[in-house]
Amino acid sequence: MVYEKPLPVINEDNAPYWEYCRSHELRMQKCTDCGYVRFPVSIVCPKCNSMAAEWTPLSGKGRVYSYVVYHMAYHPSYKGDIPYIVAIIQLDEGPRMESNITDCKTEDVRIDMPVEVYFDDVTEDISLPKFRPAA
């Protein structure tokens, strides 16, 4: 089946992030000067402007910082998905990221709810980090 939903736009800077996702690892850049873990991907650390960084593995555990429920399909490929949840996840290691929460009824999602990452292999090249309620 062809995957018709919009895919992330991969460029020189964020390619490593998506490569790790492809191997089901959630990694983000950690500044090797000040230790700040940053997201989204950038060539400089927003805390100290250092360009030195390493891709540090994350636990994939976090909590819901905020969430919304889409009742309108802004793209035809999402017609079968509404209502679906888009959330900001506060990861245990500090950064926050946007993603989907699945395996959870839309009326059950709550702020501060514990969640954990899994990877949805949507195409051969792209695996999306998504979240579900923590076991």
Added chain:
Amino acid sequence: MENIKDKAAIVGVGYTVQGKVPGRSSMSFHLEAARNAIADAGLKIEDVDGLLMQPPMAAMGDPMVAPAYLSQQLGIRVRFMAAHDDWGASAGCLAQHAAWAVVHGMANYVVCTYGENALSGAGEYGNALNGGIEYGMFGAVAGYALAARRGMHEFGTGPETWKEIAIAQRRWANLNPDARYYQQPMTVEDYYNSRMIVDPFRRADICLVSDGGRAFIVTTAERARDLRHRSVFIMGMGQDHPSTNVPQATHLAGPSGAVVSGATAFKIAGITTDDIDACEIYDCFTYTVELTLMGYGFFGPGEGKDFLKAERLAPGGDFPVNTSGGQLSEAYFQGFTPLAEAIMQLRGDAGERQLGPVTNTREPEIIIVSGNGGVLQTHSTLILRR
């Protein structure tokens, strides 16, 4: 350092046809708005020697809207010019840069323009802003709805409070013949029956998308006194641009850009919130109004649900907000919607919706105007007086 307070004035406003206007380029709205602003000020084309513009956001397949093309087609030769994209904060930022330019003699009359065929053109506001499209996170609505949900959690507000904002602004629009919702009221029932788009936002919480444009002209206070309309002076100004992308943002539920931007403007103006007669607040979403007014210090965290009551904000109320109907119920021209309205009100040119005896409200001496762009990522403030 020289104080900018009351040194510059806004002396002309240009409106265009607005609403659904198919078959027009974004450039054409910039031009129409600019020539109308020049005419409104009573200036000759050759008087205008400065040009600032906000490029259209969503334009696709359109003639490129660049300052030199605008100046070329208006037939003016300027000695001060820039395109300025601070998103929704741009109108306020343009006015500030224009004010400094005229005060320091870089130009005498600066025309500031915006125009976009946002409703009928090929562009889309529904595209991803700030990323996240791979998770079905489409449009500015995603970020603002995430911010609003966090606001519900932190401040105990929500649709119950936001309906007050939406209904009050609709009552103002009902008095504005140019508004999308002129003479079309909104009841509490209408608000709750409005279609859920991205929970917690209903259609009634979300601004319009409009074709059209707006422009205004800035000159020195001295020159303004010789022109045809009552002068509107720039009393205070500020900016703050949190910029941070949505997930990392700590400003989704405050302190937003309004805090520093507002404090800067109040300090320059030498006044407090008690001196403000009306507020023209960037209202891309109802929640933006709540968060901005809180940031300016009109009420504290947790006090919004008691403060924001339709009878206070609407015609006849003691705290008038968005008196044209705003972006929710009049038309969406980014920061030019609230700014143009503040000027019309201070000039006394607002017709049926004029603050003062006509609407059983205070005569406006001082109005605060906000601009806000991205997902609460840019912010500008103007305090205007007559």
